[in-house]
Amino acid sequence: MRGLNRWAYLFILPFFVIFAIFTAYPIISTLITSFTNESMATMSTKFVGLSNYYSEITSGLFWKSFGNTLAIWIPNIILQMAIALLLAAWFTNSELKLKGKGVFRAIFFFPNIITVTTIAILVYVLFDWQHGVINQLLFGSGTAETAKYINWFDRGWRIQLIIGIIQTWMWFGYTMIMLMAGIQAMPVSMYEAATIDGASGARIFFSIVLPYIRPILVYIIITSIIGGLQMFDMPWVLFQNQGGADQGAMTMSVYMYSRSFTWDQNLGAGSAVAWIMFGIIAVASFAYLKVAYGKEDRQDGIN
Amino acid sequence: MKTITTLFFCIGLLYFASCSQNVAQQKSNVLTIMAMSDEFKTNGVIQDFEKMTGAKVDLQIVPNEQYMNKLLPLLKTGKDVPDIFEGEAGYVKQVVNLGMSVNLSKPPYNADTSEMYPYAVQMGTDDHGVLRALTWQCTPGGIFYRRSLAKKYLGTDSPEKVQQYFTSWDKMIELGKILKEKSHGQVKLLPGEGDLGVIFFANKAKPYVNSSNDFYLDPMISKFLTVASEVRKDGLDAKLSAWSAPWMEGLNTKPGEAKIFCYVLPTWGLFFVMNGQKNSLGDWGLVSAPMSYYWGGTWLNIYKKSPNKELAWKFIQMLTQNTKYMTAYAKRIGDFMSNKVVVDSIKSTMSSPLLDGQNHYAFFAQIADKLNASAVSPYDTTIDGIVGAVLGQYPSGDINLQKAIGQIKNRVKEEFPQWTVN
CATH class of the missing domain: 3.40.190.10 (Periplasmic binding protein-like II)
Known part of the structure; x- marks a missing residue:
């Protein structure tokens, strides 16, 4: 028996080695860097204690970037959940007898497999002020119409809304498939029992289906909190280190990257931002878990 | 316990393996x-x-x-x-x-x-x-204008004559208005207001930051914002962002269809950007900008x-x-x-077929003599970027100059916390 065990450890070893090199080491190294004034621009480094943390927490732009991140994420998660739930409910409802479910599922999932950069460039071209398709569709293309064109990227809130909606479009298909999987795992007998008791379709959905798929909802929202608070690629490809109008596209990750590698190239402060972000995400995730699983029914929570 | 020892051993091995490559x-x-x-x-x-x-x-x-x-x-x-x-x-x-x-x-x-x-x-x-x-x-720079448009709206395409319209910013804006009026708003002076930035950036009297980390916003920056906002407000630019596809296309349109009068580009613009734009070959003339610049x-x-x-x-x-x-x-x-x-x-x-035989070399030589780099500092790219980003927030051209300057200084302070910004 002992011999077998040793072999098993050997087989799982690669994971731990890779984890140690590419995850554990960078995390610890970032923590150490965050206590120094290490900078790309200067060749000397010294220990500065907690001053990076202090200057970042008191920085207006850092909190603005936090607000921007939420302003992109919150509309996105609400919209995404609403659309995904509705579609999942339709697609799993056997009474509707929908045809071509598989095709729709694939189409809705499709945006998720395109690289974000590609989509960002597409957005840039579509929403172009003078030559973008969106303005041409909305207003036409004569001289008088051109004067009415909207400069989509000239207000922070518009940038945030556009990015939020594109994120929704990219992720609702994925969320929908997750939810469908959860709903389909429900025993048919539960539906039948509810129908016999005279429950309506809406009643079944809200009182039976939703509580049943709660672990999946929690999973989706937690991963979305983590992914959403780390949003980087689309805002960066669109607006780089200045964050567009009103710095609206400056998310926390863009801020962290810009602080570390552009601007004053301050790796120490950038590392501190990374750790503050880690704290925020951890707190948000735990807080949500607490809300989602109240004390009384913790046992039937995650399983 | 043994496994953990093995684990550390492996990590150590990898570490030394990576070190051994670190020879001079x-x-x-x-x-x-x-x-x-x-x-x-x-x-x-x-x-x-x-x-x-x-x-x-x-x-x-x-x-x-x-x-x-x-x-x-x-x-x-x-x-x-x-x-x-x-x-x-x-x-x-x-x-x-x-x-x-x-x-x-x-x-x-x-x-x-x-x-x-x-x-x-x-x-x-x-x-x-x-x-x-x-x-x-x-890399001295100039202004490349369309000969066909100059002939049509100004009655001449010779660089000496067209130069008259580029001796000062007021004259240049005046030219934009003439083009706008005569073409009924079809022909724009510039592809975008932001294109003018490089000229002002190269004409700063003092660098953005000195050795004791004091930030200085040169008057050239507010001059840039003023001129750019006038251009935008009067509808003299095509509102294109530099290097975007329509911006590039403007360089390549045929003489009869051209809608953009001139481009702000330096020496390398000629052989890197304009070279190969076959439709507009020979339709360009070169004059100097209201201020000498390099880019x-x-x-x-x-x-x-x-x-x-x-x-x-x-x-x-x-x-x-x-x-x-x-x-x-x-x-x-x-x-x-x-x-x-x-x-x-x-x-x-020297002469260039793109410029219908005009001697760009002799032209750039005159400008190169006047250039001065005493106001260049290490973070120019980033700070020029801030100026551009703030200008972009006034798409109608209606700039509240004081507010814009305040925004620029504020961003500089945020991005370079260790600098003194007043």
Whole structure:
């Protein structure tokens, strides 16, 4: 028996080695860097204690970037959940007898497999002020119409809304498939029992289906909190280190990257931002878990 | 317990394996150059060098926007640093001040800069007055206008006559209004208001930041915002962002269909950007902007710990010291050289088919004499970017100047917390 065990450890070893090199080491190294004034621009480094943390927490732009991140994420998660739930409910409802479910599922999932950069460039071209398709569709293309064109990227809130909606479009298909999987795992007998008791379709959905798929909802929202608070690629490809109008596209990750590698190239402060972000995400995730699983029914929570 | 020991053993092994590669780079017959573009290859410089010395060149290309992100970590760790690295005008001052490049005015290099345009030498000199980088080119800029439009709306396409409209900013805006009126709003003076920025950035009297980290916002910046907002408010630009697809297309439209009167571009604009735009061939004329300016330029540094310094110097020597080679190269490519004597010896013989035979070389030579780089500082790219971003927040051109200046200063303070911004 002992011999077998040793072999098993050997087989799982690669994971731990890779984890140690590419995850554990960078995390610890970032923590150490965050206590120094290490900078790309200067060749000397010294220990500065907690001053990076202090200057970042008191920085207006850092909190603005936090607000921007939420302003992109919150509309996105609400919209995404609403659309995904509705579609999942339709697609799993056997009474509707929908045809071509598989095709729709694939189409809705499709945006998720395109690289974000590609989509960002597409957005840039579509929403172009003078030559973008969106303005041409909305207003036409004569001289008088051109004067009415909207400069989509000239207000922070518009940038945030556009990015939020594109994120929704990219992720609702994925969320929908997750939810469908959860709903389909429900025993048919539960539906039948509810129908016999005279429950309506809406009643079944809200009182039976939703509580049943709660672990999946929690999973989706937690991963979305983590992914959403780390949003980087689309805002960066669109607006780089200045964050567009009103710095609206400056998310926390863009801020962290810009602080570390552009601007004053301050790796120490950038590392501190990374750790503050880690704290925020951890707190948000735990807080949500607490809300989602109240004390009384913790046992039937995650399983 | 045993497994954990094995685990640490493996990690340790990997660590030492990575260390063992960390031996000093060996002297070799291969010169590594980390460049922002493949121009050395497409312009045949590398081929010439290889033929001349028998060495091989390993050209690594990192785009301009990523260049510092790539170069700084290499310099910091001292691993895989190229023998020659570059600095673009917007950050060359940071590169030369890192203390990572050799002093080129000392032996064995003894670079001769007596014949170079002073601004080109100034840019490659660090804060202590030590020459750290050299360039083969000079990048004075002008304004490229459409001959067909000039003829139609101004009655002449000769550069001397068109120049009258570009002697001051007021005259230039006046010209925009004439074009707008006569074409019923069809023809725009410029592709975008932001295109004018480079002219003002190059004309600052003082750098953005001094050695004690005090930020200074030159009056040229508010002048830029004022002129740009006038252009936008009066509807004189096509509202295109620089380098976007429609912006590029404006360079290539046929003479009869052109809607944009002029483009603000330097020397390299001619052979990098306009070259190959077949539809507009010969429809361009070149005049000077209301203020002389330069835009861009690439400076070459030799890594101070490189084992190949000798070979690296041979490369830089060929491009910046060898007048015979420089003359041949300039004639072949049309690049504007940093060496005055070379420029003077060939300027009368040059002309460009893009410009309908106008002599761009003699034109740029006049401008290069007037350039001054005393206001260049290490973080120009970032701060110019801030100015552009703030200008972009006023798409209608209705700038509240005081507020815009406040926003610029605020962003500078946020991005450079250790600076004093007043």
